[in-house]
Amino acid sequence: MKKILSNVLILLWILAMAISYWLFLPAINPLDSGFWMFVIEGLVFALLVFFVLALNDSLGTSQGQGFPGNRVRKDVTVHTTKYDKPVKAILSAIALIVVLLIGLNVFNSRLFRAKSYANVITVKEADFSKDFPTTDISALALLDRASAKKIGDTYLGTIDKVSQFGISDDYRQVTIGQQPYRVSPLEYKNFWKWLSNRKDGIDYYVKVNQTTGKAELVKLSKPMKYSDSEYAFRDTLRYLRLKYPTTIFGDPSFEVDDDGNPYYVATVYKPKFFLTSKDPVGAILLNAATGESKLYDLDKVPDWVDRVFSANNVLTRVDDYYTYQKGFWNTVFSQTGVKQTTDSYNYIAIDSDIYLYTGITSATADSSNLGFILVNMRTREVTNYKVASATESAAQASAEGEVQEKGYQATAPTLVKLKGKAYYLISLKDDAGLIKSYAIVDAEDYQQVTVDNNLERLISQFTDSDTSVLSDASGALSGKDAKKIVEISGTVDQLASQMISGSTVYYISSSGEIYKVKATADTSDKLPFLAVGDSFKGQLEDDNYLSHFEITSGD
Structure with missing residues (x-):
């Protein structure tokens, strides 16, 4: 009977370990702390097996097993002592594993190995105005x-x-x-x-x-x-x-x-x-x-x-690099040269890669950045771009202040470089989570905020690039249907131009309507030579602006 019980308990132990492995899937690797948790779990289950066996022996003795007249207390002692050694061995193994895990974690913590943590990554230094890539509007x-x-x-x-x-x-x-x-x-x-x-x-x-x-x-x-x-x-x-x-x-x-x-x-x-x-x-x-x-x-x-690489891994390594260069105790007392990432981050698409960016600020965590970190999420190549600027949270608060009567909430900013300067592009959402407006905040002077509910019109004020790719974005991003594309063609009856926010805007009178074309780096080189009598075509946008503008005759 005892042998049957032992076999059943062993099978139950195997089943319990199999179920645990199925659910938690630890790596069978001694370098993984999850593996040791799995081992401890197996040892605890083994203790339960020995407890049941000992209890069975105790119950068997109390029911009169052994010679008549034997005392129950004496028999229980005789039968349970045979489990003492394996139980003590298991308890010792659990204690040893726990002590070693705690000891190794303490010894390998930042308290003792601060500079080792600081040197896991290297950071390339660069200048924002010269080296940070100009934002691709289309991406x-x-x-x-x-x-x-x-x-x-x-x-x-x-x-x-x-x-x-x-x-x-x-x-x-x-x-x-x-x-x-x-x-x-x-x-x-x-x-x-x-x-x-x-x-x-x-x-x-x-x-x-x-x-x-x-x-x-x-x-x-x-x-x-x-x-x-x-x-x-x-x-x-x-x-x-x-x-x-x-x-x-x-x-x-x-x-x-x-x-x-x-x-x-x-x-x-x-x-x-x-x-x-x-x-x-x-x-x-x-x-x-x-x-x-x-x-x-x-x-x-x-x-x-x-x-x-995960965002958590990237931010932890960057924080270690800027925090522990001069050891652990420097972070507690003098904090000389200690810097850290800000409490906000976002992603930028550059060419075919995704980059994480976040601000770097002093240990006092004030409202100013010392620069920006850009990290390739596939390779973890880290570059620090030096530029004094406001933190992302300060920029968000500034954008929300411009529309405070509407109660919009600012999303995590997108860092953009337009005309060589750093800006935060921020979406403003209502209580339903729909984008209602957009803000561009000057990163170096976060009190300079421009807000518009039309994204293309907003971006066009800060770049000479063609922003027509954003013509349908405002409606789509706010959850509205994109507007129907309207093609315009005609002949120039009258023509005039003026400067608006540093860009030349051409006014074309055709068949009683006045259309506007903004000169950008992407518009046709023939635009300055547009003349009365020329034929043209384009797509109608807000405020009678034409995108995808082409001169079709009069060459």
């Missing part, structure tokens, strides 16, 4: 995740089997080509929907252009069979854990390549200081349609992957 990442979600979720009703699926809350920022998007896959609504549709997979994902606010429900040529909403072996984290049991990696995140193929990217980590301070060393790419996966070293990750 402005204007939408935050909340706004992208509002737009993207409206497309759910256009799919078949709409009752079976929802749209994931991911809305991860990526670049496709050189355009900034937020992308999010569809997901099974619940376990029963998954059970009914898992054989067919997921056919769609949503992508929202962060510049224009236009969304698209993308139908895949091959459905996704691997996703975060799976419940069994095709769950992305479980699938990769079983395939890479000893590799330490984070939760897979959804991305798409430049051809629109869906992938999950899991960042691979290695502790920087024994069991502490995990740092990325590569990435696993999982094709969500086929299940094919590959582990890449950090310098071999494909260029289309936008984010290997």
